Amino acid sequence: MRVPLSWLNDYVKIDLPVKEVEMILTNAGLEVKTIDYYGLPGADLEWERDNVVLGHILQVEQHPNADKLVLATVEYGADKPEVVVTGAPNLFPYVGQGDIAHLNLYSPLALEGATLYDGHKAELKKTKLKGRELRGVYNRCMLCSEKELGISEEHDGIIIMVKDEYAPAYKAGTPLQDVLGDAVLEIDIIPNIARCASIVGVAREYAALTEQDICYPDYEVVMEGQPLDNRVVITTENAKLNPRFVALLIEGVEQKPSPFWMQYRLRLAGQRPINVVVDISNYVMLEMGQPNHTFDYDFLRQRADEYAPDGPIHINTRLPHEGETLTTLDDITHKLQPYNILVTDPLGNLSLGGVMGGLNSEIKPETKNVLLEAAAWNFINIRRTGTQLGIHTDAAFRFSRGVHPSQALLGAKRAAELLRRLAGGTVANGIIDTYPEPAEPVKVDLNLNYARRLSGLNLSGTEIANLLRRLEFDVTVHAESLTATVPDHRMDIEGGHDLVEELCRVYGYGRIPSTILADTLPPQRGNPTLEQEERIKDILVQAGLQELINFRLTIPERENRLYAGDKTWQTDSADTYVTLTNPISPERSVMRHSILASVMDIAANNSRYQGRIAIFEIGQIYIGQPDELLPQEKTRLSLVLTGQREVPHWQTGDEPPLYDFFDLKGILEHLCDNLQIQVQYEAARHASYRPGRTAQLLLNETPIGMMGEIHPLVVERFGIRIEPGQAVLAADIDLDALIPAIPQAYPYKPLPTYPAVREDLALIVDKTVSAASIEEALLTAGGPLLQEVKLFDVYEGKPIPPGKKSLAYHLTFQSASKTLTDKDVSKNRKRLIQQLSKMGASLRE
Amino acid sequence: MLAQLDELYAESLEKLKAATTTAVLDTWYKETLGRKGAVYLMTRQVGQLSPEERPVFGQQINKIKTDLENAYQERLAEVKAVELESHIASSALDITLPGRRPARGGLHVITQTLREIYRIFGDMGFQVYRSPDVETDAYNFEMLNFPPHHPAREMQDSFYTTKEDVILRTHTSAGQIRAMHNYYPEPVRVILPGMCYRNEQITTRSSIQFTQVEGLAVGTNITFADLKGTLTEFARRLFGANRETRFRASYFPFTEPSAEMDVSCFLCEGEGCQVCKYTGWLEILGSGMVHPVVLRNGGYDPAIYTGFAFGMGPERIAMLKYGINDIRLFWDNDLRFLQQF
C-alpha cells in the first residue's frame, strides 16, 4: 500500500519528520518497506526551492516564427511575469483567448539554472536549464511535464493544474516542493491490518498512535435526480457470501480527464489515471478502502428491455450454474467453480463479485449513466476465487483480506458525490441498500488481570480503556473487567487477547519493560539423543572430517545409482517414499531414503577441485509406512573419504598417500573407542561396495551399518573424479541403533604399577586366515598376563611360501601384582606358540 | 726437571689456546692429561729425583695438573659456545615456508550457529525438543490457528504429499503442540530446531529447505515483558552486550500480541548501511504471546496459563555475522565455503 503523506495529511495532521512517521507506523505493525520522495530532499531529483516554483498562466499566444510553439505569459511572484516559449500541445487550445487569468491555470515553472530531467531522453538524465533563443525569441524558463520533474513517464504536455473549489489553494511563486513535493510510504499490509489498506485506514492508526483526532472524508451525497427505487431492484441469494450490496445511479457524467490533484495522488499511490469515472472509482478505494464497481446503466437497461420491458433492472447475486462461464473485462473467459459468486441479471452474468468486472457491462467511453456498486463479500470465498482464477486485482486484494460491510454504504456515497462534483453527474434520488442480515456490533470482554498478566503492564481499567478508545473502541469499565465494542471498520478482534495486542500497540511495544522469566523452571531433562549426535559430530570433526547439511528432497533415480547392477539390493520400494504432489522441480520430488547418496553427490561436486575429501552428514531419512499417516524418520550417519590422506606439504611432495579401506576403518574404530562401544566387523557383500572390501558392522550381533570401498561402477555413476589407484570409501550407519548403546558411564582402567615386558612374535599363516581370528587366538592363549596384542607388520612374498602370509605382533605382558621375570614371560610365550600351531600357524624365525 | 715441567706447562697451554674444535681439544686432553699423557709421563719421572726434590716436584706437578685442567675446562666451554653458535647460525630455517597442517575437519556453519543458540537458551532453561519434518496439516496449520483458506496460509507455500493432510512442515512452530502434549501439565521451556520446507523459488534470499529454531515458554506467570527480556538477553549474548533491541507489532496466527524483534545493526552501529537497508536495524526473529487457541489445543487452559513463542532462521543469523549474501551457499556444501567456518 503506497501512502503519500500529503494525502494522509487530509485526515490527520502530519507534522513530524518523515523518518519519525515511518518509525511510529513500523513499530505499530504497519511496516514501512520503502520511502519514495518526490521533489523533496531525499528524492533523486530535488526541486530547487528558488528555481522550481508554481506559475499562474495569464495568456497564451502563437510564437511569431513557429507553428508548433506558443508563448505563455506566466506570473510566478516576481515583479513582472515571464514569457515562456513552449511546444506543449495542451496549451494550444488557449491561443488567442487573450487574458485567461480567470481560468486559474497553474503549472510548474522552472527558472534558468534549475536542474530537471531531460524530457527528450528515454532514461532519467539530469540537465541544467539554460536560457537560449528559440526561433528568434529568447527563452530562459520552462513549464514542466511530469517526466521533467520525475513524477512519471508522461511528457506529452506540461502539467496543468486548475484551481477550483476542490483543489488546493495554489499561489503563484510558491516553491513547487510545497505544492507537489511528497514522501510516499510503502506499507506492508500483513493479514491482520487489512483495515489499513487505505489512506483513511492508515490515518486512523496514525491518529491513535499520536493521540490526535481523525478528520474523516465527507460521506454525504447530494441526490438531486429522479428516484431510483422503481428503476433498479437488487437481490442477493447468499447473504453469507455477499452480505451487502449498495447501488447508486449517477446520470449524465462527462468522461474527461480527472483534475490534476486527483491524477497526481493516484500516480503517487501507484495507479495510472484513466478518466474521471475510473479515477474516482480507484480514488475512493484507495482513500477509504471500499472497492466499488461501475456498470454501464444503459447497457443494463437495454437488457432489461428484453426481460422486463416495463419493469426495473433486476440485479441478482448468485452462485454459478453448472458449466457457466464469464468473460472478465480483460477479455479472458473463465470456467467458473461452484463457489465463485456472480453479479447477474436474468439474462446472464455481469461481473465476478468482488474480483473483476465483466467485459460487456463495463462502462465504455460513451457511457453517460453509471450504476455504482459497493458491496461486501466473504473474504475467504474471494480469496479462493482470486487464487483459483489467478486474478489479483486491487479489489480482490482488499476483499480477500476482509472489508467490513459497514464500509459499503460509505464508499458508495463517497464515489457518487465525487462523480457529481468532478464528472458533472446528477445522483438519482435514493440508495439501494440490500443488507438482509446487518452485522451485529462485536462486543469483547477483557479481564483486567488477564490483560496485566499477558502484557506485563500494570495498568488500571481506565488506563486500558483510554488506550483502546484511541482506536475508536467503545469501552465500558467494570470492577475486574471491561467491555469493548469493536468499531465497525474492523474484523480482526475476536477476544481479550486481541484487545491486549491493541492496547500494547497503542501504549508502545518499546515502552513495555523487559523482564527475566520469573516463572517456575521446568524439570531440566536435556536432550540425550541430540547430545550424543553432537558428540559423534565432534569426534568425526576431530578425525579430520567436514560435516555437510544436504537437501532432503531428491528422486529415487538419484538414490538408485548407489546400487551397482543388482536390483535385489533395493529393499526400499518406491511406494515407501514420501512423495510430493507439487514439487518445485522434477529433481526434488521425494524425501530421501539415503543420506549416503547425497554425501556421494557432494563428494562428486567437490572432486573437481579438492585433493582430499573427508565428509559426513548426520540426519534423517524418511520411510513411509503403509498403515501410518506419517513416515518413520530414522537418523543415520554417512561418511565418505577419498583422495589424499594428508594435506600436501612441500616436504612430502605433490602426491601424499591416498585414503584406503583402513583409513575408513580406523576412523570408525576411533569413533567407537570414543563412544565406548564394541562393534564387530564382518566381511559382507553389498551392491554399493566393492566385493572383498566390504564389511558389515555388528553391534551385539545386530547389523547396524555397512562400510567399505565403494564399487567402482557406483563411483563412476556418481561422477566422482578419481586418479588411478584412488578409492572412494564410505560408511552408512544407523544411529537409532548405535546411540542407545553408548554407556552413560564406564569404569576406567587403573594405571599399571609394575613394568611391562614387550615381546615380538612373527607368525606364518595361510593367506585366508583373518587377522581378527589370530588376534583373538593370541589373546585367549596368552592368559591374563597378556595385556595387549598389536599388529605391526603384514608381509607376503619371499621368503614366505606362496599362499602364506606373515603377521608380526608386539605382545605386552604385564601383571598387576608383581614385576614379571623372564621365566614368567617365556612360559607364556611357549604356551602361545603351542596353541597357535594348532591353528596351522608357524613361527617365523 | 722443574724446568722441564715449566716447559711442558707453557707448551700445553699454547696448544690448548690453538685448539678451536672439541675434537682437537679431546686429543689435547688425551695427550696432556690422559692416562698416558705428558703430565702422567712426567709423574713417572719422579723416581729419578732425590727425596728432597720430590715434594717440591710433587707440589709443582699437581699445580700444573690442576691449572691445565682448569684451563682445559675454560677453553672447552669457549669452544663449545663458539661451536654451538656456529651450528645454530648454519641451521637457520626459512620461517616463511608454509607449515605442515593436520587434516582439518569442521562442523557445518549452520550446526555451529545452532549450537550457539542451544547454548544461550540452555542457560535460560530452554531444552531442545525435536519434532518430525513430515507433518500433518493439523500440527502445521490448523492447531496453530490457521483455518483452511485463511489468508495467513498465503504467507507460507506448502509442499503437499500424496497422503492427504500430510505436508512438509513450513515452520518448526509445527512442533509447539507436540511439545505441549509431551510436557503437560509441567511448565514448558523448549526450543525446537529443525528443517523446514516451502514451495518457493530458490534465490539468493530464499530456499525450498531451510533451518529454523522455534522457542516456546508456557507457564502460569509469563508476560510480554518476559518475552522482551528473554529475547533481548539472547540478542546480546549472540551479537554483543551493547546491542539494542526493538520490538514492533506484527502478525502470526499462533501468537497475540505478536512482535518482530530487530537488533541494532552491528555492522554500522545503527548509522545505516546496505545490510540494514539504512534503517540501523536488523530483523532477527518473529515472536509473540501464545494464542489462546493454541494453548487450548496444546492442553493448557488459557485462563490459567500464558506463554510466549518465537522463531528465527540460523542461516539469516550466519549471513549477518559473516556477510554471506547468497543463501544457496549453505546447501551447496562446497568445501571451499564450509571450511571457512
Ligand SMILES: [Zn+2]
Ligand atoms: Zn547497518
